[in-house]
Amino acid sequence: MAASINDPRRHVRYHPERVGDVSSTDYPGHYPGEDHSWNYTKWKKNLVVRVQRLSDASIEFDLVGVDASIANALRRILIAEIPTIAIDPVFVWQNTSVVHDEVFAHRLGLVPLAINPHRLHYKGDDAALDSNTVVFKLHVRCERNFKAAKGETDPEKLYFNSNIYSRDLVWSPQGSQEKTLGSPPKPANPNILLAKLRPGQEVEIEMHAVKGISSLHAKWSPVATASYRLLPHIIIREPIPSEHAEKFKNCFAPGVIEIREEGGEKKVEVVNPRKETMSREVLRHDEFEGKVELTRIRDFFMFKIESTGCYPPADLFSESISVMREKIGVMKAEVEKLKAMAEGGGDEAMT
Amino acid sequence: MPPRNARASSSRAKPSVPLTAPPKKVVEQKKPEVNEPPPPHPDYPLWDEMSRRSYRGLGLTDPIKNVEDKWLLLPAFLRVKGLVKQHIDSFNYFVEVDLANILKANNKITSDVDPRFWLKYTEIKVGQPQRTEVDFRNDLLTPHECRLRDTTYSAPIVVTIEYTRGTQIVRKPEVPIGRLPIMLRSRNCTLTGRSEQQLAQMSECPLDPGGYFVVKGTEKVILVQEQLSKNRIIVETDPAKGMVQASVISSTHERKSKSYVLTKKSKIYLRHNSFHDDIPIVIALKALSIQSDKEILLLCAGNSEIYKTNFSINLEEAAKLKVFTRQQALDYIGSRVKITRKGWGAGPAQARRPNWEEAMEALATIVLAHVPVHNMDFRPKAIYVSMMVRRVLMAMEDDKLVDDRDYVGNKRLELAGQLLSLLFEDLFKKYNSDLKSAIDKVLKKPSRTSAFDAFTTMQFQGDHITAGFVRAISTGNWSLKRFKMERAGVTHVLSRLSFISALGMMTRISSQFEKTRKVSGPRALQPSQWGMLCPSDTPEGEACGLVKNLALMTHITTDVEEEPIIRLAYLLGVEDISLATGTEVHSPGTFVVNVNGTIAGLTRTPNRFVANFRKLRRAGKVSEFVSVYINHHHKNVHIASDGGRICRPMIIVENEKPKVTAKHIGFLKRGVVSFDDFLHKGLVEYLDVNEENDSHIALYENLIVPSTTHLEIEPFTILGAVAGLIPYPHHNQSPRNTYQCAMGKQAIGAIAYNQLTRIDTLLYLLVYPQQPMVKSRTIELIGYDKLPAGQNATVAVMSYSGYDIEDALILNKASLDRGYGRCQVMRKNTTLIRKYPNATYDRLADAVVGEDGYALKQYEAIQPDGIAGVGQPLKSGDIYINKQTPMNANDNTFTGSADNVQYKNAPMSYKSPETGYVDKVLLTDTENDNVLVKVLIRQTRRPELGDKFSSRHGQKGVCGLIVNQEDMPFNDQGICPDTIMNPHGFPSRMTVGKMIELLAGKAGVMVGKLQYGTAFGGSKVEDMCKILVENGFSYAGKDSLTSGITGEPLEAYTYFGPIYYQKLKHMVMDKMHARARGPRATLTRQPTEGRSRDGGLRLGEMERDCLIGYGATQLLLERLMISSDAFEVQCCRECGLMGYTGWCTFCKSSKKMSKLTIPYAAKLLFQELLAMNVVPKLVLTDPE
Structure with missing residues (x-):
């Protein structure tokens, strides 16, 4: 386990008007006489990954014992560099709805698709093949419902297909895709409203979904958001007078502070700092000045990843690590090349 | 001392009084002296005042009187009156009342030839707008059809006439005399009183306020004109000249004139344009039937000694001029009357009447024409003049007693109805005189087979009235012969840039005052504007303060x-x-x-x-x-x-x-x-x-x-409708609200419910408009929440990267990917398929086919009808209407068949570098039977570097950098901003309203409610802070963010939350321009000017000065001549004139010719000088 969370070196301090000690100091040479050189076993011993909550759509877990740069790199990769499948070219055969072709295409592109990206190749400039493109079709025509009650105003009852939802996208298997793609491709959420129609209006569209990454366009992002916050750590420097206990409690998010009765005296106690939202309300009141310190643990990252539905949330973090390893692999090869060059007398560098 | 103290002390004096006393108590407390008056303190005279039981009529124990929600009267008012009630009321008044008055005043036509003939108008009516074409199944005309077909939304004016036919008197009802353009939503408009559904069937927006006209397909507004009030005395002083004058603009149906009573060397005169000289006031009054000096003195000066003294000099003046009786006064005036004989008037030239008669006539009808003179009873007019004199005397004594021209009470607003009635009277008089001469012409003929029927003549009168209305409204030139009035720029095209710009235009008031004069008075904010005219909504620059806007309830x-x-x-x-x-x-x-x-x-x-x-x-x-x-x-x-x-x-x-x-x-x-x-x-x-x-x-x-x-x-x-959009305007520095009023009109958003069925020259639409998180009562009342122009952006107020200096904004790329700020630009392209007088006509042709059997690339969008298909993408250079015109269109001698004429291509091609899509194609025919083709081309644009955005607080900025989402800072919830705004925008602008908007918006987001930022009210900051704290945020709205780049927390707390941002119509794509080489102007051979002509970028005078200063002569030579309009000329060293091909035409020799390069513009200048007999000579010397 890492050093105690009471170690002031791990604290990011929240002052009333600024944040202090935001950067880590445990690098070599910062503290005289201490060895902070990176050490795999030490690092591995300190590293903790603990899942706190897992649902169909999101995952919350703690990542403790890494530097902010590592945690952030993973966050950035989650947002921007994990490949997913999204609709890119759209072929509009018929569109008499009020939604313009480009806008419709844009909306379709943003629909998250539940397709395992590992089963497709990047298309790049290649021709569309069953190995790189998934085809969807959409053909909806709105008709009047003659059986609707007279005086009915609800369009859902008055017409058929008055709304186009993402569930109306029909996968059209190409080549051997039925076998290679595993579970049949479909939008991750069937209830995304794409357009509204009125009788006589018709939409017929063919869509090609391809693999891409979010740094190209946000539609390829596998996450709604991926972010982290640091673990709050509340230090009570002086006892809080009994009469202020309730007020003190209310300065924090519910469940953070508990009041214990002790011989008629009310005593406050931090029970669940994890719930604190750092509203800094306690720093606003004169009564508590100097009695409490708000801090956060600098290397305690409470991650929350919300999946768009492409990946199960539990897989996302490991995906990000494999992307990162890939990048490190590329980097490592380049560095080794350079090193070899330097050792080989630098001749190769000229070429 | 604040009144609070007074109340506190009084409560101490009598603590038993309950805080909510019955209302009876209030009556008692109106006399505070009765209730135990405290002894006056000798040292503190204020003590007495402070310890009174009531302060300014209010006691501490008064019940709090409050009518909750009295603002609800405002929507009730607007329901009855609508937002543009002033225009519609005025137009209705014109149609229902004024039209009949005008008819009554001009209701009889007689003939000079046949004295027995007469024609009388007895009734006038305006019908419902109808199509002019006869064979339509449904002749009800909707405004939208007029917009699309470039026709006029007008209704027939019908009159009932009575006239003599031979010996009979004939009565004919419903005789059309012309068509009147109908104001939308006026009582004659088809749209009035329709339900939302019926309006939808007519492709009309229920939120559209109406109040404008549709003339030849364009929407035209007659702006409200501000004028000095008529028929009122205005007293002014000129301190430089020591002059006091009282002036009246008399305005009657026949005549407009201005009369003055003024002082000159402390003597008082009457001045009018129809007199050569100023008339001493006593003489004027004597002529106006007050002969006795005593009476004059009493009427003008009353019993006040000072006024009497000041006035007496005028009596002496009259005596000096030997004017004692009325007859003498009339003679005096009569000799000074300008004779304005109507040169073109019919009848023999009249002999000059005696002077006194001229004077009588002038005084009765021209001077102060609005004061009626019945039966030559001049006394009312005399009293009116004496009142003016009195006002002058008062102002002479006390210069505070002058009037303020800028006082809103002295202003009158002229609206569409009044302007149209002036126009109609003129047109109707012209119509009648035309009709009369036409009737005379017929009656002059000695023999007729049947009795003359004036009705037939009437039917051949032509559309003088219709054409007059259409011309006046579509050009904005109001020319009235009666008043010799020639006014330009009365109408404007309704700006449909945004809903707000259209609405703002309907409430606009323009002043008659010239914009160029540098006076502050008329431009300044008048205290009397309170509640009547919006204090914020006025343009910047030359029209500042002259163009105003009505407040919401006026x-x-x-x-x-x-x-x-x-x-x-x-x-x-x-x-x-x-x-x-x-x-x-x-x-x-x-x-x-x-x-x-x-x-x-x-x-x-x-x-x-x-x-x-x-x-x-x-x-x-x-x-x-x-x-x-x-x-x-x-x-x-x-x-x-x-x-x-x-x-x-x-x-x-x-x-x-x-x-x-x-x-x-x-x-x-x-x-x-x-x-x-x-x-x-x-x-x-x-x-x-x-x-x-x-x-x-x-x-x-x-x-x-x-x-x-x-x-x-x-x-x-x-505040007006436009300033009402600003949340918390009472917290902003006032110019910021004014800036927002100008910018709200440029914001892209939804313009009307029928926006997608409209074909406008230029239409900007936002793809995903949102109603603001922080709205105001005004927003709800005018319907801005239904037709918004902006989006609620999550804003972080922080510095980022340096690409945000000078108000630049940082945008989040992921937000743009997801549709933030995405807008559509639709542009109309029109062409007429003409029929020519020689029976040839334009045609639409098939695509040109290449050698491979397929259509050429630029013709790909063309369908078999010769027009691009709806939905087809168009790239630069693509042809979307493949029109061809006959080669001999203007050859009127051509008599052959139209089938075998040669055609030449006249296609319309798409110009923009960005791909556009054909949105709509309209094929229709105009009123004069030409086929009209309109093609609407749409572009969808995502925001790019340099696009302009603005919040609702006059804080505009361009996009300086687009940042990837992962580089953006994020808060504990993982929210990252859509926009980053530099905090330096705040201190100098002092837009506290924007800060409160953020706070209220953030609180609103947390509780899932829209907050109000209504002026002088709205959601309270304290409540907002409370909501924030309850939801785990800092009360100040500042969040602790984590840098997206380093992953470490930022060292400062950041103001973070939603602010409503507008995308403004200024987009880089429409403005960027560069050229290396390109077209040149034919006359000067210099590069053309302006982006639209692919012009060059000018190296101007100041740039030239820099290069001269630097000594970069070769660069100057290159920029100003070689790259521009270098031209080789032959010049004669002998005579200094230019020749050609080595021959001097002046010297008739080729001996001394030299070749030199000069700018073509210089050569042109020499030739033009030669053409006006100035001989510029080029003196050449050999280089040493």
Whole structure:
């Protein structure tokens, strides 16, 4: 386990008007006489990954014992560099709805698709093949419902297909895709409203979904958001007078502070700092000045990843690590090349 | 000392008084002296004041008087009146009242040839808008059809005529005389009174306010014109010349003229354009039938010694000029009258009449024409002149007694109805005189087979009236022969850039004042504008303060008949002034009663008179728009019933109690009463500016004191519709609100419900518009929440990367990917498929096919009908209408068949570098039977570097950098901003409203509610902070963010939350321009100018100066000549003139020719100089 969370070196301090000690100091040479050189076993011993909550759509877990740069790199990769499948070219055969072709295409592109990206190749400039493109079709025509009650105003009852939802996208298997793609491709959420129609209006569209990454366009992002916050750590420097206990409690998010009765005296106690939202309300009141310190643990990252539905949330973090390893692999090869060059007398560098 | 102390001390004195005393107590406390007056303290005289039991009529224990939700009167008002009521009311008045008046004034046509013939108009009506084509199944015309087909939305004007046919008298109803363009939503408009669904069927937007015309397919607004009020005395001084003048612009149906009474060397004169000289005032009065000097003195100066002394010199002047009798005075004036004989008038030239007759005529009809002279009774006019003299005398003595030209009460607004009625009268007179000459022409012919029927002649009269209306409205040139008036720029094209710009245009008021003059007076904010004209909404720059906008609750009056009012005034005890002498008129306590500026009589009990008059008005016996007020300085009671006065409704307060109570508001909430019921019940009344200044109006209910007469309905109504969009405007520095008023009109958003069926020249739409998180009551009332122009962006107020200096904004790339700021630009392209006089016609052709059998690349979009298909993408250079015109279109001698003529291509091609899509194609025919093709081309644009954005607080900025989402800072919830704004935008701009908007918006997001930022009210900051704290945020709205780049927390807390951002129409794509080489102007051979002509970038004078200063001569030579318009000329060293190909035409020799390179423009200059007989010579020397 890492050093105690009471170690002031791990604290990011929240002052009333600024944040202090935001950067880590445990690098070599910062503290005289201490060895902070990176050490795999030490690092591995300190590293903790603990899942706190897992649902169909999101995952919350703690990542403790890494530097902010590592945690952030993973966050950035989650947002921007994990490949997913999204609709890119759209072929509009018929569109008499009020939604313009480009806008419709844009909306379709943003629909998250539940397709395992590992089963497709990047298309790049290649021709569309069953190995790189998934085809969807959409053909909806709105008709009047003659059986609707007279005086009915609800369009859902008055017409058929008055709304186009993402569930109306029909996968059209190409080549051997039925076998290679595993579970049949479909939008991750069937209830995304794409357009509204009125009788006589018709939409017929063919869509090609391809693999891409979010740094190209946000539609390829596998996450709604991926972010982290640091673990709050509340230090009570002086006892809080009994009469202020309730007020003190209310300065924090519910469940953070508990009041214990002790011989008629009310005593406050931090029970669940994890719930604190750092509203800094306690720093606003004169009564508590100097009695409490708000801090956060600098290397305690409470991650929350919300999946768009492409990946199960539990897989996302490991995906990000494999992307990162890939990048490190590329980097490592380049560095080794350079090193070899330097050792080989630098001749190769000229070429 | 603050009043709070006073209350505190009094509560200590009597603590037993309950805080909510019964209302009876209030009455008691009106006399605080009775209730144990504290002994006056000798050292502190204020002590007495402080410890009074009531302060300004309010006691501590008074119940808190408050009518909840009295603002609901505002939506009730708008439901009855609408947002552009002033235009529509004025137009309705014109159609229903004025038209008939004009007809009555010009209702008879007689013939010079046949004295037995006459033709009379008896009735006039305007119908419903109809198609002009005959064979339509449904001849009901909708405005939208007119917009699309480039036709005019007009209705026939029909009259009933009676005339003689031979010996019979014939009556013909429903005779059309022309067509009148109909104002949308006026009483004659098809749209009036339709339900939302019916409007939808007519492709009309229910939120569209109307009030404009559709003429030849364009929407035209007749702007409200501001003028100085007519028929009122205005007294001014010129301190430089020591001159005092009282002037009156008399305006009647026949004539407009200005008369002055002014001082010159402390003598008083009457001046008028029709006199050569100024007339000494005593002579003028003598001519106006007051012969006795004593009477003149009394009428002008009264019994005041000072005025008498000042006036006496004028009596001496008249004596010096030997004018004693009326006859002498008339002769004096008559010799100075300008003779304006109508040169083109019919009849023999009249001999000059005697001088006195000329003078009589001038005085009776021209000078002060608005004061009627019946039966040559000049006394009313004499009294009017003496009143003017009196005002001059008063102003001479006390220079504070002058009038303020800029006072809103002295202004009248001229609206569409008035302008149209001026135009109609002119056109109708022309029509009648044309008709008369046509009838005369027929009647002159000696023999006819049948009796002459004037009706047939009438039918061949042509569309003079129709064409006159259409021409005036579509060009904006109002030329009226009667007044020799020539006014340009009366109408404007309705700006449909955004819903707000259209609405803002309908409330705009333009001033007649020239923009170029550098005077501050007319531009300054007038205190009397309060509640009438918006204090924020005015443009910057030259028109600043001259173009104004109406506030939300203002109404502009239309004319109300004045005879009944005069009669009523007499009934209420007004005495005839003609029976009074100067002593009585000017005796203290006597007030002159004026009706619309002319004197109606005298009253000795002005207060009672005014109170009674108001009572009658509140009871509905007089029109609610008649105002009455007392001017104590001039000892006048003014009753005004003329049109063009600005007024607004107010709650009546009687006995310190507003007459509108919670009960009434309850009725209103339940919808059982309307605003008009409040008016009829006498709970609410309209006050115009003059009467408003004679009233004591409480802003809030708790400020009502015993003298209060009225209560404001709602303070935020002092702002107009456009300024009403700003959240918390009362927290902003005032220029910021003004800037926002200008920018709100450029914001891209939804413009109308029918926006996708419109084909406008240029239409900007936002793909995903949102209603603002922080709205205001005004926003709801005008429907901005239904047709918004902007999006709620999550903003972080922080510095980022340096690409945000000077107001630049940082945008989040992921937000743009997801549709933030995405907009559409639709552009109309029109062409006519013409038929030519020689029976040839244009045609639409197939795509040109290449060698491979497929259409050429630029013709790919063309379908078999020769027009691009709907939905086809168009790239630069693509052809979307493949039109061909006949080669011999203008050859009128051509008689052959139209089938075998040669055609040449005249296609329309797409120009923009960005791909566009064909959105709509319209094929229709115009009124003169040409086929009209309109193609609407759409572009969808995502924001890019350099696009302009603005919040609602006059804080505009361009996009400086687009940042990936992962690089953006994020808060604990993982939210990252859509926009980063630099905090340096705040200190100097002081837009605190924007900060509160963020706070309220953030709180609103947390509780899932929209917050209000209504002016002088809105959601309170304290409540917002509380919500934030309850939801785990800092009360200050500042979040702790984590850098997206380093992953470490930022060292400062960041102001973070939603702010409503508008995307403005200025986009880089429309502006960027560069060229290396390109077209040149034909005349000068220099590069063309401007982006639209692919012009060059000018190296201007100042840039040239830099290069000269630097000594970069070769660069100068290159930029200014070689790269521009270098030209080789041959020049003769002998004569210095230019020749050609080595030959000097002047010297007839080729001996001394030299070749040199000069700019073509220089060569052109020499030749042009030669053409005007100036000989420039080029003197050449050999280089040493």
